Amino acid sequence: MNTPVKYSHQREAILTFLKTRTDHPTADVVYNHIKETIPTISLGTVYRNLNQLANAGVILRLSCDGKTDRFDADTHPHCHFMCLSCGSVSDIMMDPTKNLIENATPLTNHQIETAVVMFQGTCNNCIS
Numbered sequence: 259m260n261t262p263v264k265y266s267h268q269r270e271a272i273l274t275f276l277k278t279r280t281d282h283p284t285a286d287v288v289y290n291h292i293k294e295t296i297p298t299i300s301l302g303t304v305y306r307n308l309n310q311l312a313n314a315g316v317i318l319r320l321s322c323d324g325k326t327d328r329f330d331a332d333t334h335p336h337c338h339f340m341c342l343s344c345g346s347v348s349d350i351m352m353d354p355t356k357n358l359i360e361n362a363t364p365l366t367n368h369q370i371e372t373a374v375v376m377f378q379g380t381c382n383n384c385i386s
Contacts, residue, residue, distance in 0.1 A: 263316060267296075272308065273317070276288070280349060281347065284326050285308055288329065308327075315333065318333055320347060322340045328347050337352050339376075339378070340377070341380055341383075342379060350377065
């Protein structure tokens with residue numbers, strides 16, 4: 259993690275796109291947007307760049323439903339909410355590391371460095 263990532267025009271376009279989004283897009287959504295400005299880009303290139311950015315800690319990879327990863331350019335500690343009905347993912351601006359790690363540490367002999375919190379339920383759009 260936190261490996262340096264070399265600059266590339268494609269990688270920069272992907273990162274710029276992710277920084278404009280708060281809906282945590284999938285690789286397919288990123289690809290469909292990026293190919294509008296870089297028509298020669300392949301889906302494989304988008305996946306490879308997203309993986310490199312995530313592995314370097316530049317973006318977050320969210321494994322929400324066990325099938326499709328979502329990506330988030332906001333790497334500050336915060337929680338997420340996933341709607342079990344429509345699959346949407348949104349931010350909850352709450353730092354999960356403050357008390358969670360302090361409370362969990364005495365319960366294990368592991369060194370806890372970070373926490374990932376994904377709340378699940380039904381979003382307001384699906385309730386209405």
